[in-house]
Amino acid sequence: MLLPAARGPLTTALVAALRGDDPSAVPAPPLGVAEPLTDDDTQLALWICFELHYRGFDDVADGWEWEPALISLRRDLESGLLDAVRAAVVVPLETAPLPERLRRLVAADDGPPLARYLQRRGTRDQFLEFVIHRSVYHLKEADPHTWGIPRLAGRAKAALVEIQADEYGGGNAARMHAELFRATMRGLGLDDTYGRYVDAVPAITLANNNLMSVFGLRRELRGALAGHLAAFEMTSSAPNRRYSQGLRRLGGDAATRRFYDEHVTADALHEQLALYDLCASLADDEPELAEDIVFGAAAALHLGNLSAEQMLESWRAHVSSLRDVGAAATSPIADVS
Template identity: 60%
Template sequence: MRLPEPRGGVSETVVRALSGAPGSFAGVPVSSPGYEPWLDEDLQLALWVLYELHYRGFDGVDPDWEWDPALLGLRARLEAGFVEGLRKAVPAVPDEPVARALTTLVDADTGPSMSRFLQRKATLTQFREFVVHRSIYHLKEADPHSWGIPRLGGRPKAALVEIQADEYGGGRLERMHAELFRTTMGKLDLDTEYGAYVGQVSAPTLATSNLMSMFGLHRRWLPALLGHLAAFEMTSSIPNRRYGNGLRRLGGDADATRFYDEHIAADAVHEQIAAHDLCGGYVDQHPDQVGDLLFGAACALYLDGVAAEWILTRWEAGNSALREAPADLAASA
């Protein structure tokens, strides 16, 4: 994967530094742009690039940059602004037993319904744009949450391993969820390479991915990571049924829709494991961390709603939901 084109001073400084030798980064001032951090294209791209150093890296970038102290210092400052904004934006978490509290948060979520739009109204071009946005996470599906496995013990560890084993297809390549999504992309004549469309997606889409990476990389945010996964699983089954039906309406065959169809049954089971065995088991072990766990769930729901609203607003105005339409999408418009 090549380094993306910068979107401002911070991401430009990061991209330029990564083109050189580790140890040469001298830092860069970071100031608030005056609006929510998940709408800040420069900040979210810079964070995404810094996080990707811990995944697969970039062509021509020395792997020693991954633990460069100056880059880690910059990342910490960007993360601090991200978390501060989320603490102000997300709703207060309910004072209930954790499984019930998670259900309360999910039931109270009033974000726009991307799945209903795609099921009933979306054009093929819009569905392809949706897949482009989702590719930023789905081509590495489950990887951020897997960072939680070595930090857990007992019942919650077993629960997370059970969920992740399904995400990775039980060790069978053709059943891995990331590979199923790659097939969907191929059926839609999209570029299936990891990170191919990072230059086309919005800051809110990057923010949904960055949130998972931030929670996953920091042991301090382990309970938030578990809450995030629970919210993710608890809001997956019904939307994926709608996504699959929407793609069938647009002519998608069984191979194209298998990614969505697979999630209908799998995530109906996963949501129970995540809420009760994973989160419930973790809170039994660490009752003082329930607030952080529910904060992670609330952040997941909030940013998913922001990203959906960003896309739907542009579609309803008759515009593309991509920053720049690449040739393979412009041709279908």
Template identity: 45%
Template structure:
């Protein structure tokens, strides 16, 4: 088969396919989809739908609407004009959705106390409970292969664009903070080796698990709890005012990743899972333990030394990460405790 034929064949494994717009889940996501389905040249800025004020900020409709709007800064969608990326009509609608989301986050995520240290905040993240009750502990000790597959599918919305949202922060950093931040991202992107990009390693994991490895392959059905963590990263990355929060988010991601990945790897070893699945988490056990030290000292430490006013934002990024991750864990564990699937779509 020629290269052209392979690229044109939507069933060819390993070929990147631009996603299609998902079905709407309510009036907000429908408004975004309708906008992107129209001509950007003739679009005009309109009022944000009134229903946004009463929408669940963490619900399916608002989170899907935000995800679709943010996606225009990443890959986009089949048959959606690329001109929509910076079209004022879409940005105005997105801003209204972001305000609702941010208002909820600032309400629900505890603010840093006066003179609170980000170093002490990161120290708390390093405290490991050997007998915790989260999803990674459950999967390590009692998880089934099907429960692992559910988690893989839920996490695919993030891992297939892993490191991309954080990369937006790079031009907003200076000196050692920038250099070290880039060093961490360089590892996430495979250290210059295409097949070692973490996104590609997760695609290998999905294929080995008999799951869709398509980018946004589960966007049609993934619950809001799995959309919110990715939207949080996009929001922090795309707004310069949240550069500190983006740094804090990456620090929290890397500090908690290595021990969590170690638990997931142990469960996969117990189940004799495919090597591609074990390799993904083995890579994170090794790499993220190093990343933690780089971020604590050379990124967060240097940023706060340069700009002490950023400290509260870094703490907010850490706590917002924990808040949305806890919500996803609650969704998963509640389903499993009821004997149900955490993601009936797989």
């Protein structure tokens, strides 16, 4: 994967610095970004910084990963993201047991009906766009949460290992969820190359991915990471069933739908593991992390809803939800109001 195209002055300077060997060329973070979650320049810059901790870029030397100037920029951008999320997410104070708090949080979430729309009415073009948005995460599915394994102990650690082992196919490369998603992309005629569509997705899609990396790479946020994963698993089975049904309606064969079908069953089990063995055990061992766990879950729901709404709003306006693909879709888009 090569560095993506710049989206503003920050990423223009950052890309230029990473292609060279002069740490003094790393730019300073911008001041006063009005809407960090939807600012393309800052979210792409943060995503680039994080990606150096995953697979990196073919046109960036590996030594940049821990360059102090780059870490300083990343920390400032992380703080902007976290401040924006904390300002938007309200964590209700309750005395109920943690699993009950998480269940109530998920039950009260009234997010945009993206899965229902794609199940019943979405066009093939819209489903392709949805898959492109999700490819930024699913082609490295589970990796951000895996950062949490060495930061936990006891039952919580064992639960996270069990969940992640399933995500990685139990040692069978063909069953890794990232590989199943690649099969979905190929079945839809999309390019399954890692990072292929980063240039096409908007800031909120990158912000969703960046939040997971912030939680994963900061030990102090291990509680939020556990809560994020729990919310992910608790809200997965039913939507994935709808995605599979929508894809079948659009002509997707069994191999193309397998990714979604796998999550219907796997995530029902993962929900229980994440809720009780991971989050409840972590809160029992470290009670001071309980509020962080709930915050992580609430943050996952909030950014997921913003991303879903961005897609649906675009389709309501009869335009693509992706960047730089023209003002109108290539085929008529149904009204989703």
